[in-house]
Amino acid sequence: MQILDGKVTAKKIRQDLKQKIAELTKKPGLAVVIVGDNKASEQYVNMKKKACENTGIVSFSHVLGQKTTQNELIKLIDKLNNDDSVDGILVQLPLPEHINEDLILERIFPSKDVDGFHPVNVGKLLQNKPCFKSCTPFGIIKLLEEYNIEISGKRVAVLGRSNIVGKPMAIMLIHKNATVTVCHSKTTNIKEICRNSDIIISAIGKANFVKEDMVKEKAVIVDVGTNFINGKLCGDVDFENVINKVSYITPVPGGVGPMTIATLLYNTYEAYKINKGCV
Numbered sequence: 123m124q125i126l127d128g129k130v131t132a133k134k135i136r137q138d139l140k141q142k143i144a145e146l147t148k149k150p151g152l153a154v155v156i157v158g159d160n161k162a163s164e165q166y167v168n169m170k171k172k173a174c175e176n177t178g179i180v181s182f183s184h185v186l187g188q189k190t191t192q193n194e195l196i197k198l199i200d201k202l203n204n205d206d207s208v209d210g211i212l213v214q215l216p217l218p219e220h221i222n223e224d225l226i227l228e229r230i231f232p233s234k235d236v237d238g239f240h241p242v243n244v245g246k247l248l249q250n251k252p253c254f255k256s257c258t259p260f261g262i263i264k265l266l267e268e269y270n271i272e273i274s275g276k277r278v279a280v281l282g283r284s285n286i287v288g289k290p291m292a293i294m295l296i297h298k299n300a301t302v303t304v305c306h307s308k309t310t311n312i313k314e315i316c317r318n319s320d321i322i323i324s325a326i327g328k329a330n331f332v333k334e335d336m337v338k339e340k341a342v343i344v345d346v347g348t349n350f351i352n353g354k355l356c357g358d359v360d361f362e363n364v365i366n367k368v369s370y371i372t373p374v375p376g377g378v379g380p381m382t383i384a385t386l387l388y389n390t391y392e393a394y395k396i397n398k399g400c401v
């Protein structure tokens with residue numbers, strides 16, 4: 123069994139970007155917008171900010187109060203869209219209930235949508251055209267590639283069908299010639315589907331969901347879940363019991379999480395190249 127080390131792989135991506143960015147006179151910029159009081163969101167935003175600074179990307183934080191109106195947020199997005207020093211815009215989700223998330227995400231210029239959530243980018247992804255790809259699934263593809271894990275011709279079970287992880291993951295895998303089964307809360311035979319899969323990608327958000335008897339010998343397991351048991355971070359996979367049966371597995375923490383951030387930085391550098399007319 124081998125660990126798919128997201129920390130090491132993410133560091134390689136960040137170092138490569140750092141070198142490329144060091145050669146630029148004007149640096150790429152990422153605007154991070156956070157609305158309301160959400161401790162978890164604040165932590166994610168701080169991690170992203172620190173990662174930007176370490177890579178040479180300039181980060182602009184916009185921390186807005188819980189009572190910020192939708193119009194105020196739209197005005198800020200418009201301002202960032204038209205600001206040349208901002209190459210990427212990230213609006214941390216979830217937004218407060220009185221703000222329409224779709225409307226805000228669709229307001230971001232697709233050329234600055236480094237999260238890959240804008241319908242234009244999602245549509246292009248579906249058609250396998252160049253676009254910004256959702257950071258978590260894109261990071262997973264990069265991690266599998268780093269370890270030379272064959273995707274073409276493999277049967278893959280994707281657990282979860284969210285717009286952010288499950289659906290884009292399935293599309294990216296199809297483009298890599300995998301045969302994909304997407305499972306969700308109404309799927310009746312998840313165990314059987316998993317047992318017949320060469321690769322399982324779990325993005326459900328339920329601790330210990332993927333158990334040893336759901337996994338076939340030598341399978342590859344990617345654990346996206348972030349759950350807490352007694353304050354301790356864990357994934358969706360019953361890691362201790364599954365570990366001896368599989369060929370590769372991501373740990374939590376240290377697997378998918380660091381890859382998500384590295385991919386965000388990668389997308390920001392790509393946005394810089396597009397916005398500055400380098401591609």
Ligand code: NAP
Pocket residue numbers: 258281282283284285286287288305306307308309312325326327328346347348349378379380382
């Ligand atoms: P989400 O929007 O809540 O979606 C969860 C998906 O899991 C839904 O499609 C849901 O099915 C499915 N599901 C829930 N319970 C199930 C069950 N018992 N059996 C089968 N399917 C079930 O979550 P998300 O945003 O995709 O995130 C998923 C997990 O990944 C969360 O733990 C999140 O924190 C984590 N995450 C981690 C990273 C990272 O960088 N490490 C990034 C993003 C997300 P329905 O559609 O039928 O409701």
